Amino acid sequence: MNPLIDLRSDTVTKPSPAMLEAMFQAQVGDDVYGEDPTVNELQAYGASLFGMEAGLFCPSGTMTNQIAIKMHTQPLSEVVCDRTSHIYVYEVGGIAFNSAASVQLIDGVRGKVTPEQVEACINPDNIHFPVTSLVSLENTCNKGGGSYYTVSEIAAISEVCSRNNIALHLDGARVFNALVASGDDAREYGRYFNTISICLSKGLGAPVGSLLLGPKRLIEQAKRVRKVLGGGWRQAGFLAAAGLYALQNNVQRLQVDHDRARQIGNVLQETGYVTEVMPVDTNIVIFTLAPQVNMDGFLTYLEERGILASSFGPQKIRMVTHLDLSEEMITSIMKAISEFKA
Numbered sequence: 001m002n003p004l005i006d007l008r009s010d011t012v013t014k015p016s017p018a019m020l021e022a023m024f025q026a027q028v029g030d031d032v033y034g035e036d037p038t039v040n041e042l043q044a045y046g047a048s049l050f051g052m053e054a055g056l057f058c059p060s061g062t063m064t065n066q067i068a069i070k071m072h073t074q075p076l077s078e079v080v081c082d083r084t085s086h087i088y089v090y091e092v093g094g095i096a097f098n099s100a101a102s103v104q105l106i107d108g109v110r111g112k113v114t115p116e117q118v119e120a121c122i123n124p125d126n127i128h129f130p131v132t133s134l135v136s137l138e139n140t141c142n143k144g145g146g147s148y149y150t151v152s153e154i155a156a157i158s159e160v161c162s163r164n165n166i167a168l169h170l171d172g173a174r175v176f177n178a179l180v181a182s183g184d185d186a187r188e189y190g191r192y193f194n195t196i197s198i199c200l201s202k203g204l205g206a207p208v209g210s211l212l213l214g215p216k217r218l219i220e221q222a223k224r225v226r227k228v229l230g231g232g233w234r235q236a237g238f239l240a241a242a243g244l245y246a247l248q249n250n251v252q253r254l255q256v257d258h259d260r261a262r263q264i265g266n267v268l269q270e271t272g273y274v275t276e277v278m279p280v281d282t283n284i285v286i287f288t289l290a291p292q293v294n295m296d297g298f299l300t301y302l303e304e305r306g307i308l309a310s311s312f313g314p315q316k317i318r319m320v321t322h323l324d325l326s327e328e329m330i331t332s333i334m335k336a337i338s339e340f341k342a
């Protein structure tokens with residue numbers, strides 16, 4: 001049997017032999033005591049990449065985002081984000097559950113908001129309104145089909161936030177895709193964001209883990225919040241070793257994923273049964289099937305050829321490229337797409 005071609009997400013990757021070897025070799029200790037050298041190295045390395053003081057290694061991007069929101073809000077305050085943001089749509093309503101904060105949603109374009117939209121959301125100092133205390137951006141934007149902000153767009157939003165004394169957080173689950181596509185320098189991000197969450201287990205290929213980056217004092221407090229959420233982990237260095245390996249070896253190759261996603265997007269454009277392909281800016285392809293195509297039927301057709309994709313709303317399908325795909329797999333995907341009869 002041919003190996004499964006799994007395009008549901010870039011989270012499905014498995015550690016490569018070289019990554020596993022790095023995990024085997026890891027020096028570890030009890031991280032709740034702050035004594036795991038590999039965790040400490042990963043946290044310092046991640047922070048230095050983004051020009052931040054400190055980092056906190058956590059099990060998931062949901063946890064790093066939720067801790068950041070907790071750090072920047074109080075009950076009776078408000079978070080501003082795009083309507084399609086992961087923090088709002090896919091984190092189980094955690095903003096209300098963990099932080100008892102309110103949310104103001106912006107209708108951005110493919111997940112991206114403008115400085116003017118952010119400014120218009122800031123509540124006046126009036127007893128009727130929650131206090132606007134945090135703006136959160138996502139880069140790249142998952143529901144925007146992998147669209148990305150450039151550093152100059154971020155700088156303009158950051159200016160609005162600092163002028164109004166509002167914190168700015170980045171959900172950078174796929175920030176390295178944005179950096180590779182834009183050519184921007186990661187260290188510049190540290191100037192504009194108060195906190196940054198990055199995922200090691202998306203396109204970078206680590207099995208588990210995310211980092212929250214920020215100022216030293218904030219990260220010390222964040223460590224308490226991680227503990228109360230049950231996220232104090234012991235010899236986590238085995239996982240941190242995978243994360244370090246990912247950061248040091250798997251960033252530049254993201255360009256390959258972007259090129260392959262674009263190839264898939266181009267083939268979809270040429271079929272008669274797809275009405276829209278979102279512009280393919282990074283490693284995510286989102287497209288809409290014509291009304292006469294049965295979506296489940298299409299997904300089953302792909303599955304019979306060993307290809308898995310995700311349904312992403314009515315008639316919408318998402319495919320995500322990643323480092324566990326081979327050139328032959330990409331060829332099979334393109335062949336299956338062109339041979340489908342609606």
Ligand SMILES: *Cc1c(COP(=O)(O)O)cnc(C)c1O
Binds near residue numbers: 174
């Ligand atoms: C995957 C993802 C996260 C974090 O998800 P976890 O599964 O909790 O690690 C956060 N934001 C975005 C945009 C994501 O795609």
